[in-house]
Amino acid sequence: MIRVRGGAIRLPKLNIAEEQATTEKKRFHYREKRSIGRMAATLIQENETIILDSGSTTMEIAKNLHSFKQLTIITNAIDIAIELSKYKRFNVILLGGHLRDSSLSTVGPIAENTLKIFYCDKLFLGVDSFNLERGVSTPNIEEANINQTMITMVKETIAVFDSSKVNKKSFAFIAP
Template identity: 70%
Template sequence: MILQRLKSQSAISVEELHREFGVSEVTIRKDLNALDERNLLIRTRGGAIGLPNTEAESKEDTPIHNKRFFNTREKQAIGRVAATLIEENDTILLDSGTTTLEIARNLHKFQRLTIITNSINIAAELLGYKRFNIILLGGNLRGASQSTVGPIAEMNLKVFYCDKLFLGVDSFNIECGLSTPNIEEANINQMMLSMSKRVIAVFDSSKCNKRSFAFIAPVDKIDVVVSDSNLPANIRNQLRSMQIKVYAAEVHP
């Protein structure tokens, strides 16, 4: 019944399950822990969320506060490796997302960077360094991604030339390219690509061989892929044959 509930809503709490089923909160926590151990849901503080959609094609726009629970170690490893591709004095563009947030958390060795982002939570993370030039793009605020999109954000981007774009990817497919569930996100991602000298796509291996609703760009528009060590060997080989550099981050237990 818990799993059935998660098919119709994105998250559930111990308190609401306790009220509905008339059993103790201790019992509910034990049930949620057991389901988490069997990889049937993801345990969170005070409840649980459902697993991400694993279908080849997805139109679901998962809220960012849920995405942070998916493949956390992989994203942290990718963030560490991607940060090594940055050089002092770079102007970098950080797309919104939980993987690009991990890049923002690994910039301690730098003293002078200009960082442009459309992500509210990434901008807040960057404030902690107290030494970078941070530019937050204006625009329409999307609650699901905590990012700015739309014509104002796209117009803001047109005045900047960036050394490197770190592009978070919801769905990656060699034949179909890069895609995302939201059209506005796809539009601003396309503008980001056009204003960047080098494009670095960052995504964990669970995003491979999928296709979302809104097309961003073909694979040959990117220069580098940073993923985790579970990236399939055939995809690595295909990317390298296209002269795209591939980094596979080792995931620590």
Template identity: 55%
Template sequence: MKRRYSLKERQTLILQMLNENGRVSINDLMEKFSISEVSVRKDLASLEEKKLLLRVKSGAVNLQQYNESDEFSLAKKSLKHAEEKKRIGKLAASLIHDNDTIIIDSGTTTMEVAKSLGDLKHLTIITNSLSIAHYLSQLDKYSVIALGGQIRTTSESTVGLIAENSLNNYYCDILFLGVDSINLEKGMSTPNIEEASLNQKMIKSAEKVVAVFDSSKFEKRSFAFIANIDELDTVVTDEGITEEQKDYLESKGIEVLIARAEE
């Protein structure tokens, strides 16, 4: 028989979980305390009124660890670190060869990879990004496969079992993975569980995994775990990466490419 927690005990434990993990989900709290969704939401609302957490769609986040970009729309994200993302996209695209089959994950930095394909020929490109699929289809020069599935309006992408099962049919040369958060010890993470699950399938479908992200994503954690960093072959980022971060990645056998500003 599961223990019954008092209101005070539940709220104390919720705050402890937030301090340890940064986020809590409604489903996890329902299971832990054996209470209804309504009761969980009341607990979170009470704590938010006391300014002890911030409620989000799937649960709550620690105010001190909250990464505002987690909840930004794709359009707003594209405005942040825009020049760095362009340089990263251009450098990452230099890893592609004619006749490659590649996966391009959804995201603003991965969009810059798509925009930097230049004169490459006979590419097959698989993507879950609606905006990337539309952009590439207008060029009428590549074979573009858009993964089906449930549409997430925030990221303008598809997720879910349909998208994941589609990847069972493909094996690709390179995956360009967008990263919301990367922690050298805890690995890569994203705010959305379904996106994390699809990213895991993408990693399994690719010969080479290239993570593309600006350096502001370092040492952050989001709610849903994607993979440990040893799943990566290459990291493409900007010159904001520290020597310690670069050395650590290279010690794990990961190639680090730095997209530097032109002088």
């Protein structure tokens, strides 16, 4: 609402996704995220090098890698790296950089430059919003930058998100 002489006017909702902490995101659409995580894990092949972006849906992928013996997994998410360490058989690479408290992820030039030394098979990209005309986006510019770098370093990008992210747009563009 904005105040005007004699009252207030309700502004139309812009439908721009706001950033939520990962701990909050976990609580919503959990069954869908769990199903997406199981399905996405079936797209991985033994001995691949994959990137798991930060996010509650990508965390569900990390929880569904029981059938694999050998994977190299690069992530910018501290909570996902901890989850992956439970397997004790994967080569896990945690990117450095500036820590974002809300997502428990690293961003910035250190993370981006480190990513540029790897060639990877697949990226599982967690996104905050998806729109057919505008593509995928996130509320945070640094997150968008690291995601764009991730996309350039892989053969295949797989965006993982539940239906609550559809027909939304956020502040920072990631990809079409």
